[in-house]
Amino acid sequence: MRALVTGAAGFLGSHLCDRLIKEGHSVVGMDNFITGSPDNIAHLAGNSKFLFIRHDVANFIFVPGKIDAVMHFASPASPNPTSPYGYTNLPIQTMKAGALGTHNTLGVARAHQARYLLASTSEIYGDPLEHPQKETYWGHVDPIGVRSMYDEAKRFAEALTMTYHHYHNINTSIVRIFNTYGTRMRLDDGRVVPNFIQQALRGEPLTVYGDGSQTRSFCYVDDLIEGIYRLLISNEHLPVNIGNPAEISILEFAETINRVVGNPAGIIKQPDLRLGDDPQRRRPDITRAKEVLDWEPKIALEVGLQRTIPYFREKLGAA
Amino acid sequence: MRALVTGAAGFLGSHLCDRLIKEGHSVVGMDNFITGSPDNIAHLAGNSKFLFIRHDVANFIFVPGKIDAVMHFASPASPNPTSPYGYTNLPIQTMKAGALGTHNTLGVARAHQARYLLASTSEIYGDPLEHPQKETYWGHVDPIGVRSMYDEAKRFAEALTMTYHHYHNINTSIVRIFNTYGTRMRLDDGRVVPNFIQQALRGEPLTVYGDGSQTRSFCYVDDLIEGIYRLLISNEHLPVNIGNPAEISILEFAETINRVVGNPAGIIKQPDLRLGDDPQRRRPDITRAKEVLDWEPKIALEVGLQRTIPYFREKLGAA
Numbered sequence: 023m024r025a026l027v028t029g030a031a032g033f034l035g036s037h038l039c040d041r042l043i044k045e046g047h048s049v050v051g052m053d054n055f056i057t058g059s060p061d062n063i064a065h066l067a068g069n070s071k072f073l074f075i076r077h078d079v080a081n082f083i084f085v086p087g088k089i090d091a092v093m094h095f096a097s098p099a100s101p102n103p104t105s106p107y108g109y110t111n112l113p114i115q116t117m118k119a120g121a122l123g124t125h126n127t128l129g130v131a132r133a134h135q136a137r138y139l140l141a142s143t144s145e146i147y148g149d150p151l152e153h154p155q156k157e158t159y160w161g162h163v164d165p166i167g168v169r170s171m172y173d174e175a176k177r178f179a180e181a182l183t184m185t186y187h188h189y190h191n192i193n194t195s196i197v198r199i200f201n202t203y204g205t206r207m208r209l210d211d212g213r214v215v216p217n218f219i220q221q222a223l224r225g226e227p228l229t230v231y232g233d234g235s236q237t238r239s240f241c242y243v244d245d246l247i248e249g250i251y252r253l254l255i256s257n258e259h260l261p262v263n264i265g266n267p268a269e270i271s272i273l274e275f276a277e278t279i280n281r282v283v284g285n286p287a288g289i290i291k292q293p294d295l296r297l298g299d300d301p302q303r304r305r306p307d308i309t310r311a312k313e314v315l316d317w318e319p320k321i322a323l324e325v326g327l328q329r330t331i332p333y334f335r336e337k338l339g340a341a
Numbered sequence: 342m343r344a345l346v347t348g349a350a351g352f353l354g355s356h357l358c359d360r361l362i363k364e365g366h367s368v369v370g371m372d373n374f375i376t377g378s379p380d381n382i383a384h385l386a387g388n389s390k391f392l393f394i395r396h397d398v399a400n401f402i403f404v405p406g407k408i409d410a411v412m413h414f415a416s417p418a419s420p421n422p423t424s425p426y427g428y429t430n431l432p433i434q435t436m437k438a439g440a441l442g443t444h445n446t447l448g449v450a451r452a453h454q455a456r457y458l459l460a461s462t463s464e465i466y467g468d469p470l471e472h473p474q475k476e477t478y479w480g481h482v483d484p485i486g487v488r489s490m491y492d493e494a495k496r497f498a499e500a501l502t503m504t505y506h507h508y509h510n511i512n513t514s515i516v517r518i519f520n521t522y523g524t525r526m527r528l529d530d531g532r533v534v535p536n537f538i539q540q541a542l543r544g545e546p547l548t549v550y551g552d553g554s555q556t557r558s559f560c561y562v563d564d565l566i567e568g569i570y571r572l573l574i575s576n577e578h579l580p581v582n583i584g585n586p587a588e589i590s591i592l593e594f595a596e597t598i599n600r601v602v603g604n605p606a607g608i609i610k611q612p613d614l615r616l617g618d619d620p621q622r623r624r625p626d627i628t629r630a631k632e633v634l635d636w637e638p639k640i641a642l643e644v645g646l647q648r649t650i651p652y653f654r655e656k657l658g659a660a
Contacts, residue, residue: 113504121440121497146484160483165465165496166503166515166580167479174493174500177484178440181493184485185432196485261485 024048024088025254026136028079028127029095031058033206034141034199034243038093039063041247043071050085054078056115057098057107062206079123080115089134091254094127094179095141101169102212113171120175121182128186131194138194139254140183142261144304145173146198154305157198157261180261187259195258197250200265200306203326204243205333215240218276219327219334222283232294234273239305241266242326245319252315265306266319275323282327343367343407344573345455347398347446348414350377352525353460353518353562357412358382360566362390369404373397375434376417376426381525398442399434408453410573413446413498414460420488421531432490439494440501447505450513457513458573459502461580463623464492465517473624476517476580499580506578514577516569519584519625522645523562524652534559537595538646538653541602551613553592558624560585561645564638571634584625585638594642601646 025042029035030051035058039049043066051063051074066072077083079096097119098109109116124140131138147155148163163173180196187194203215210216221228241264249264270278276289311317321329344361348354349370354377358368362385370382370393385391396402398415416438417428428435443459450457466474467482482492499515506513522534529535540547560583568583589597595608630636640648 113508117497117501117504118444121444125437125440148479160467160481160486162479163496164479165499170500171504174497177482178436178493178497180484181489182436185436185490189432 023090025091026050026089027093028052031062035095036062080118083126089136091137092131093139100211105212107211109172116171117175120179124179140196142198144200146177154307156307196261198263202241202246218279222285227287227290228276237269237303239266242321249317258314263306269305342409344410345369345408346412347371350381354414355381356566399437402445408455410456411450412458419530424531426530428491435490436494439498443498459515461517463519465496473626475626515580517582521560521565537598541604546606546609547595549610556588556622558585561640568636577633582625588624
């Protein structure tokens with residue numbers, strides 16, 4: 023199989039490229055590096071299974087040679103407005119990646135009659151009124167809210183993907199990705215995992231905003247990529263949640279990181295002055311993934327953190 | 342003022358052109374005629390205040406001369422899948438009008454530093470869980486539902502419009518249009534008003550799907566255009582509902598049309614086999630329009646119907 027992966031230099035896209043190549047496939051990676059990093063794919067330079075094209079998916083996409091699968095992972099994805107890589111600081115690019123990028127990548131899938139996989143997100147559920155979230159839940163999103171450039175772009179992308187499936191008979195699939203962590207996360211995109219790990223490695227107290235009772239579910243990247251790969255090679259067309267249903271409060275999460283790192287500096291609570299609409303809870307119902315893909319996460323949080331922390335230690339040492 | 346109106350040959354767009362010209366403004370009308378009709382603007386041919394450009398808004402828009410206002414009304418808008426003009430039969434065009442069309446028209450507004458007005462819709466509320474719908478209601482839309490090509494395109498368009506307002510400082514506005522009726526509706530787009538009026542004029546019984554208890558709120562087009570014009574010349578940036586809050590069941594509505602037309606053939610009920618997700622109720626809360634625009638509808642249903650029916654009689658006679 024020869025797959026086009028957009029967002030190939032991103033956190034998830036680069037792991038996906040590695041997995042595809044490990045399975046014996048060829049990959050055409052595409053990225054414009056507005057949030058992705060060349061470091062994430064530097065190890066693939068010179069690999070005969072990997073061709074890189076620097077390109078913005080909002081513009082018409084030409085790929086030389088036959089493509090069997092298109093995986094659209096290009097988008098800013100951090101909600102943190104204090105980071106230059108947060109989607110609120112790249113709102114037009116985010117909406118173009120979701121609308122034009124999805125349109126253009128679906129066009130590639132149509133031209134090549136390829137399997138298509140859209141990277142969607144738990145953010146299409148917004149601030150959910152149902153817990154955990156099943157794929158049949160319609161979500162609770164403010165169309166003009168502070169996160170709407172991302173949430174509505176992804177909802178539009180899902181609708182367009184299903185439209186291509188129904189009306190152009192394209193073999194599409196949609197993964198709704200929940201919070202994921204692992205190596206190659208940007209240190210500076212403002213998300214909680216890199217923030218906590220960096221503070222812990224520096225021996226600083228971990229900053230928890232609010233009372234820390236808000237919960238998250240963190241999936242280790244290898245588990246996530248396994249689920250996505252299974253979805254790719256399946257015949258499923260409906261959206262599938264991939265994420266870890268193990269729910270943990272931000273406070274417990276901070277304590278776990280301090281324990282794994284061996285950071286004695288503890289935790290400091292600060293008033294939550296960040297982006298509004300921050301969901302209090304989000305947790306996947308993975309029944310469909312179990313049934314359709316025989317998938318569930320295998321890697322416990324402490325194990326995943328032990329695999330992740332050396333990456334951050336090295337990056338911080340180099341910085 | 343010189344305004345660009347997209348969808349100028351449509352039901353609402355053409356009435357809007359007339360109103361702008363009546364107020365002394367100049368209009369550049371744009372349409373690709375996939376659902377609009379040249380008949381709706383034939384009377385403007387040769388009018389020095391009106392320039393028509395046949396163009397698909399999904400492609401880059403060039404407008405000769407200075408533009409002071411951009412009003413984006415281009416989109417298929419009928420939910421009826423039995424009509425070739427229904428958006429379920431034009432799904433890609435509908436999503437392109439909502440995403441690319443909004444992007445391109447916002448680009449015109451940005452280039453000309455013009456006032457922007459997006460024609461949004463009550464369909465962004467989906468199958469609402471709150472009645473009536475306030476502008477602050479987030480809606481209840483299935484992102485992969487049978488109507489999602491329209492609903493999600495309009496939600497995306499709203500998010501993109503607010504993004505241009507916040508990040509490019511464009512003077513934007515958003516009108517959420519509820520059910521409207523009047524002259525220049527397509528006879529064959531499958532919506533309930535033209536369907537009922539045609540059946541009544543032919544002396545046939547009016548077909549009510551289901552038990553007829555589902556309600557709608559119908560606004561006469563002159564009322565709607567008045568509200569939109571007031572919004573255009575206001576400084577409002579947040580979405581404003583424009584519609585008639587007078588709620589009526591489909592059964593009562595059919596009886597009213599029979600009475601106004603003088604059709605003795607009555608009503609026939611049929612099982613509802615049409616598009617899923619058909620909302621059972623939708624009714625605008627127009628508090629914001631009253632406060633911000635000093636607007637409310639003035640024209641009673643029977644009066645509006647009396648003004649509308651001669652148009653359909655003439656069209657049917659000509660057919």
